[in-house]
Amino acid sequence: MIKKISAPLSLKGEITLPGDKSISHRAAILNSIAMGSASVTKKATITNFSPGADCLSTVTCLRAMGVKADFLATRPHGSGDATTLEIWGRGEEGLSEPEDVLDAGNSGTTMRLLTGLLASQPFLSIITGDDSLRSRPMSRIVQPLRLMGASIWGRKGDSLAPLVIKGGNLHGITYLLPVASAQLKSALLLAGLFATGETIIEEPIISRDHTEGMLKAMGAKINTRGCHITLAPLTHPLNAVDLRIPGDISSAACWLVAGALHPDACIRIKDVGVNPTRSGIIDILLEMGANLSIENQREEGGEPIADLVIESSKLSGMEISGDMIPRAIDELPLLAVAAAVAQGTTIIRGAGELRAKETDRITTTMAELSRLGANIEELPDGMIITGGAPLEGRDCLSHNDHRLAMALGVAGLIARGETTIHESEAVDISYPSFWQDMELLTSRRGSEDTRGKRSPDRDYLHH
Numbered sequence: 001m002i003k004k005i006s007a008p009l010s011l012k013g014e015i016t017l018p019g020d021k022s023i024s025h026r027a028a029i030l031n032s033i034a035m036g037s038a039s040v041t042k043k044a045t046i047t048n049f050s051p052g053a054d055c056l057s058t059v060t061c062l063r064a065m066g067v068k069a070d071f072l073a074t075r076p077h078g079s080g081d082a083t084t085l086e087i088w089g090r091g092e093e094g095l096s097e098p099e100d101v102l103d104a105g106n107s108g109t110t111m112r113l114l115t116g117l118l119a120s121q122p123f124l125s126i127i128t129g130d131d132s133l134r135s136r137p138m139s140r141i142v143q144p145l146r147l148m149g150a151s152i153w154g155r156k157g158d159s160l161a162p163l164v165i166k167g168g169n170l171h172g173i174t175y176l177l178p179v180a181s182a183q184l185k186s187a188l189l190l191a192g193l194f195a196t197g198e199t200i201i202e203e204p205i206i207s208r209d210h211t212e213g214m215l216k217a218m219g220a221k222i223n224t225r226g227c228h229i230t231l232a233p234l235t236h237p238l239n240a241v242d243l244r245i246p247g248d249i250s251s252a253a254c255w256l257v258a259g260a261l262h263p264d265a266c267i268r269i270k271d272v273g274v275n276p277t278r279s280g281i282i283d284i285l286l287e288m289g290a291n292l293s294i295e296n297q298r299e300e301g302g303e304p305i306a307d308l309v310i311e312s313s314k315l316s317g318m319e320i321s322g323d324m325i326p327r328a329i330d331e332l333p334l335l336a337v338a339a340a341v342a343q344g345t346t347i348i349r350g351a352g353e354l355r356a357k358e359t360d361r362i363t364t365t366m367a368e369l370s371r372l373g374a375n376i377e378e379l380p381d382g383m384i385i386t387g388g389a390p391l392e393g394r395d396c397l398s399h400n401d402h403r404l405a406m407a408l409g410v411a412g413l414i415a416r417g418e419t420t421i422h423e424s425e426a427v428d429i430s431y432p433s434f435w436q437d438m439e440l441l442t443s444r445r446g447s448e449d450t451r452g453k454r455s456p457d458r459d460y461l462h463h
Contacts, residue, residue, distance in 0.1 A: 126165070
């Protein structure tokens with residue numbers, strides 16, 4: 001698919017986002033092995049479950065292992081309808097050996113988290129994915145899971161999928177993560193639930209902690225102290241929990257950057273998850289000078305939530321490095337767009353993980369934003385971006401990377417002329433209603449005042 005974008009006169013309105021992708025994966029996986037009180041199988045209801053293809057891959061794999069999971073509403077999120085998932089945990093009954101190869105699609109989270117879970121199960125399984133996922137590194141989870149006693153084989157020195165897993169009979173280990181990776185950490189925690197002895201994990205920098213919070217809420221014996229995590233094996237099944245998934249902050253980041261850069265913008269983004277291990281985008285934009293406010297702060301299901309209001313801003317360059325990186329790793333392509341327009345120089349360092357995503361996001365971000373006139377120099381672990389020059393609309397390519405497709409879409413909203421994005425359907429991986437929500441914000445029928453006088457006319461989305 002091809003998407004053509006021209007800068008609108010204004011960006012105004014109110015957006016309610018699809019559910020957080022990271023939390024949705026974990027809610028489905030952990031509830032699939034849970035039970036109700038008194039060891040009675042219990043249904044968990046997960047509302048605002050992410051409708052993206054990645055999370056649907058996780059649900060499909062769980063169903064292949066005997067988990068009953070039903071969607072109650074799958075209409076487009078942009079129409080105002082959330083997606084609700086009902087899932088019945090297997091608990092002490094355990095997962096079933098899949099009859100066929102499990103397909104994780106394009107989802108690294110699905111493959112890495114389920115590999116940790118499968119390593120603990122007493123059967124043989126094979127998990128694969130699309131071309132992109134089969135090229136992404138898996139040795140970082142294979143090696144520590146083998147130390148725990150799992151038998152795992154893969155391609156190219158066991159570093160690439162498909163992965164063949166013969167699980168069961170695991171023992172806890174003490175492990176220092178080589179990188180700050182929530183996927184690796186979560187894979188080891190899922191394996192550690194069914195191991196003998198404690199699993200102790202040390203992180204170099206704190207990464208997103210949704211798994212730890214959810215395990216605690218479901219009754220697991222887990223203790224976190226800074227970068228140190230200790231998990232005791234389960235003595236009874238996890239308790240199933242109903243929860244409402246907050247809006248995805250990585251999706252919110254699109255409109256935060258767009259609103260800050262556009263000269264006539266005021267956007268309210270409702271019910272966003274603002275977990276401090278994920279909210280680096282907020283801190284970075286504030287430091288760059290964004291006119292951004294955090295309102296209606298509260299907590300739901302153990303996750304902090306707030307409404308975010310962004311208005312037209314004058315941004316300045318800065319250095320993004322250190323512990324900022326894991327807190328904003330998925331938003332760095334968007335921050336590169338912001339840096340290209342901001343005054344001064346922005347330096348991104350310590351972001352080598354970007355090279356192991358759906359694409360090499362350092363190379364592809366530099367290549368595509370350079371087409372639009374951005375002044376970007378590639379570093380081994382980041383970028384140097386000299387801002388201040390206007391972006392010019394050109395033909396560009398998403399490389400089938402959802403984060404890059406959305407970053408280019410945001411760039412198109414503030415570039416001169418028309419921006420054409422090839423393979424624009426890549427957004428379906430995490431934010432299927434992205435283009436629809438963009439139409440809402442650029443339509444004159446949107447909200448005239450995002451602070452409550454008039455809400456957007458959502459009927460516009462059906463025309």
